[in-house]
Amino acid sequence: FVQRSDLISTRFSSTAFTRSSLQMQANSPPPYPVRIAVMGGGNFGLALSSISARKGFPTTILVREQEIADSINTNHTHPRYMRDVKFPPTLRATTNPQDCLPDATYIVHAVPVQYSRKFLNSVKDYIPPGTPVLSGSKGIETSSLGFMADILKETLGEERPYAFLSGPSFAREICEGVATAVVIASEDLLLARDLATLLSDGNFRVFTSRDVIGVEIGGAVKNVIALAAGMCEGLGLGTNAMSGLVTRGCGEMRRLGLTLGARPSTIAGLSGVGDTFGTCFGPLSRNRQFGYRLGKGETMEEILASSSEVAEGVDTSIALVNFIKQNCKGYRLDLKYPILFGVADILQGKLTPLDGLKGIMNMPFLMENFDER
Ligand SMILES: NC(=O)C1=CN([C@@H]2O[C@H](COP(=O)(O)OP(=O)(O)OC[C@H]3O[C@@H](n4cnc5c(N)ncnc54)[C@H](O)[C@@H]3O)[C@@H](O)[C@H]2O)C=CC1
Numbered sequence: 043f044v045q046r047s048d049l050i051s052t053r054f055s056s057t058a059f060t061r062s063s064l065q066m067q068a069n070s071p072p073p074y075p076v077r078i079a080v081m082g083g084g085n086f087g088l089a090l091s092s093i094s095a096r097k098g099f100p101t102t103i104l105v106r107e108q109e110i111a112d113s114i115n116t117n118h119t120h121p122r123y124m125r126d127v128k129f130p131p132t133l134r135a136t137t138n139p140q141d142c143l144p145d146a147t148y149i150v151h152a153v154p155v156q157y158s159r160k161f162l163n164s165v166k167d168y169i170p171p172g173t174p175v176l177s178g179s180k181g182i183e184t185s186s187l188g189f190m191a192d193i194l195k196e197t198l199g200e201e202r203p204y205a206f207l208s209g210p211s212f213a214r215e216i217c218e219g220v221a222t223a224v225v226i227a228s229e230d231l232l233l234a235r236d237l238a239t240l241l242s243d244g245n246f247r248v249f250t251s252r253d254v255i256g257v258e259i260g261g262a263v264k265n266v267i268a269l270a271a272g273m274c275e276g277l278g279l280g281t282n283a284m285s286g287l288v289t290r291g292c293g294e295m296r297r298l299g300l301t302l303g304a305r306p307s308t309i310a311g312l313s314g315v316g317d318t319f320g321t322c323f324g325p326l327s328r329n330r331q332f333g334y335r336l337g338k339g340e341t342m343e344e345i346l347a348s349s350s351e352v353a354e355g356v357d358t359s360i361a362l363v364n365f366i367k368q369n370c371k372g373y374r375l376d377l378k379y380p381i382l383f384g385v386a387d388i389l390q391g392k393l394t395p396l397d398g399l400k401g402i403m404n405m406p407f408l409m410e411n412f413d414e415r
């Protein structure tokens with residue numbers, strides 16, 4: 043049995059290493075045995091497990107109900123999510139963490155952010171030290187104001203290698219094999235590259251990055267902008283309003299990102315502006331749909347009561363405003379982040395979507411470029 047780390051050091055220490063050899067390696071299967079375990083049996087866990095199962099890696103998804111595990115194992119369908127999608131027959135499902143976590147080469151995490159800490163504490167004893175974890179969840183925990191990187195380190199340990207996948211990647215399109223491009227960020231670039239090699243195929247392209255905070259900020263903020271975009275649509279506003287809103291929303295993402303040390307190219311990239319476009323303009327977004335219903339006049343309670351899927355932006359919006367107040371210095375932060383603060387006020391019932399729009403249109407006049415003095 044060859045260890046992943048041994049192979050990595052041999053592969054990447056070679057002085058004869060060239061771009062074309064990297065290209066060759068990027069398309070070959072990894073030269074060590076791989077087993078993937080996916081935690082989180084929602085839409086995105088299903089999508090990520092489909093990618094690795096269709097590449098031929100033994101993949102097991104950990105779900106919470108036996109009925110769901112049975113349906114995936116026997117019919118290759120999920121009884122509630124994407125019911126018309128047939129998952130690869132090689133994808134296995136289990137409700138028992140002991141069946142899939144201890145011997146996994148890589149573990150993928152796709153549990154919604156607000157449930158992640160409790161879930162991770164319940165399975166941490168099954169996860170050996172050193173097993174890398176790739177997270178696909180996007181948002182900020184309301185109780186701690188932490189991103190997934192913080193939650194993972196606090197529950198599964200600081201020393202473990204972590205990576206973060208983000209970008210415009212609707213679960214349904216991934217399952218249908220429609221072309222998708224994402225980024226995987228990790229402080230350990232070799233891990234990001236290994237995961238990119240592992241998951242990429244003709245329809246799923248993974249770019250790599252070291253900018254974990256940049257990728258996580260994009261994933262959290264874009265869902266809040268999508269709520270605003272949905273409201274804009276629900277209020278019956280036009281293309282001018284939508285384009286202005288999304289552009290200014292990306293400006294707020296950039297301002298926050300730069301304050302926290304993110305790279306501008308990450309904010310402009312797949313996990314930032316790219317995912318914002320996908321979520322604000324794509325018909326599949328739950329966050330956009332949630333905002334649309336608010337814009338049409340439904341209440342939070344009505345929408346939550348009739349939703350079976352998670353719109354991460356709702357909790358993240360409140361967390362984000364508290365996070366900004368805690369981490370950003372300055373006077374009148376609400377004027378620096380009017381869309382992010384406005385959405386949080388609407389979700390908390392302090393403003394209607396129409397009031398929020400009026401508030402933004404009547405703001406004091408500002409320069410467009412906040413990095414210009
Ligand atoms: N669905 C998508 O297209 C994409 C989702 N994501 C992210 O992936 C993460 C997971 O989202 P989805 O799979 O879409 O969610 P989902 O709404 O499809 O499924 C919810 C999941 O949460 C689990 N869950 C509910 N209550 C729980 C609890 N108390 N404890 C533990 N688990 C619980 C359910 O079993 C299910 O696995 C989110 O952070 C989302 O932003 C990222 C990219 C695309």
Ligand SMILES: O=C(CO)COP(=O)(O)O
Nearest residue numbers: 209210211212327328329
């Ligand atoms: O993150 C996503 C696509 O990249 C999914 O967005 P929604 O959670 O709004 O559906």
